[in-house]
Amino acid sequence: MLALDHISKSYGPRRVLDDVTWHVERGELLGYVGGNGAGKTTSMRITLGVATADTGTVTLDGQPVDDAVRARMGYMPEERGLYATMQLHAQLRFFAELRGVERRAAARSADAWLDRLGLAERRHHRLEDLSLGNQQRVQLAAALVHSPDVLVLDEPFSGLDPLAVDVMAQILREEADRGVPVVFSSHQLDLVERICDRVAVLAGGRVVAVGSVAELTGDEGDRHLVRADGAPGWLAELAQRAPALHATVRPQGDPGDPAGAVTLRAAEDALPLVVDVVRRHGVLRELRPWRPSLTDVYRDVVGATVDPADQTDQTDDHRNREERAA
Known part of the structure; x- marks a missing residue:
């Protein structure tokens, strides 16, 4: 089980996360939803060790998450972290080797994921030559190429066509079925409702609702x-x-x-x-x-007046301003 316990984080006077607590079991898909500046990206970065919490702990199966554990995590950032001019296969093999995978095994894994994601014929193409949707597929492959023990994905469905969404949703379900805790953020609440086992709703840096879809929607039949x-x-x-x-x-x-x-x-x-x-x-x-949809519940608990699908998490903007000021 991956767990965040009482995580708080501030950038200057702004409190980005306020006592955030949630967990995702092995074999479970957790949808992480929230609006502008809710803090989703920051909490994911803290999980991966990219940012440091002011208070609170991140644990995996009850043990503190250290660098060795983080090396076994798969992370897909919202902003692509790949090399634009590097060929796809070489790039995926490189990322696998960085995570300790032997060279030949890394090459086989790169081939397998390019094939699974419909990119086998483009294995020698440069990333910058692909469409944004196909670049998103490569980013997912980079998160999976080393067979991670945990998956943390920030807006993995962004920019994908419906068929690609179905493929990615199936892959995430398969990863969960092999015992991986999977947490991903998304503004596509209908998709979250369809594929997730549980949902955590973040607003203003606080978890305002968490539970299964049936629990959150109050599906008592009355x-x-x-x-x-x-x-x-x-x-x-x-x-x-x-x-x-x-x-x-x-x-x-x-x-x-x-x-x-x-x-x-x-x-x-x-x-x-x-x-x-x-x-x-x-x-x-x-x-x-x-029965209310997850979108109905979201609007109730967050008090949003805009379509959640139009919202983006601006937490990175606050962090970047702080980093530039430093």
Whole structure:
């Protein structure tokens, strides 16, 4: 198990991480999500030893992570850390040898990953000659070429087409299945929801939610979506009567929509009363079970007002300014 325990980090007056704690079990995929400046990149760099925490510990299977352990980790940075003019096969072999892999074994591993990622015919091409998506594939291969014991990936799906996303998702699942703790950050919350075992949500340098998707979305089977004409009238009465119904009412979408919708958490035996309220004010168009998506949960816990897919982690900007000032 890879664990971050009570990690805090400041750059000057700015507290980037504030008592961050999460873990990822062996054989598990952890999705790490958060908005601008949330601190995802900084916490990943601390995990890899690229940055140093002010307080807290990073452990693997209960033991402090030292340089020897970090040499067995695979890291994929958001900003590519490869050599633009170096041929792909030579580059991957070089990275494997840096991690202690014997030369011939490193060459075989480089061949295997280039083949798996659809780049075998370009093994002698320079990195700069590839598209950005294919460069992303090479970056993944560089993280995997030495058969790491841990995988830490920062925005690995960025810039990939849907087919490449599927290939990368399958590879990460296979790595987890062989017992590797895998943690990756992403703004593609639908993808995180689909492939991850657990999710950690970071906001303002703090972990504000962590758990399985079912735990985070509260999938107890008592939520419903109600849509009807005449929204202002029935919505007002439904909200007024909600406490007596032991229900929770939340508007969805534009409150001014004449066919507006609300989500309702209520027991099954309260639904007839809900129907009565709605029909007194309009025409019931839809009543069905509803489960919030991870995006819904994210917006709730983070309080975001923008599409998470449009957000980027700006933590590196804060770090770089500090480094330039030093």
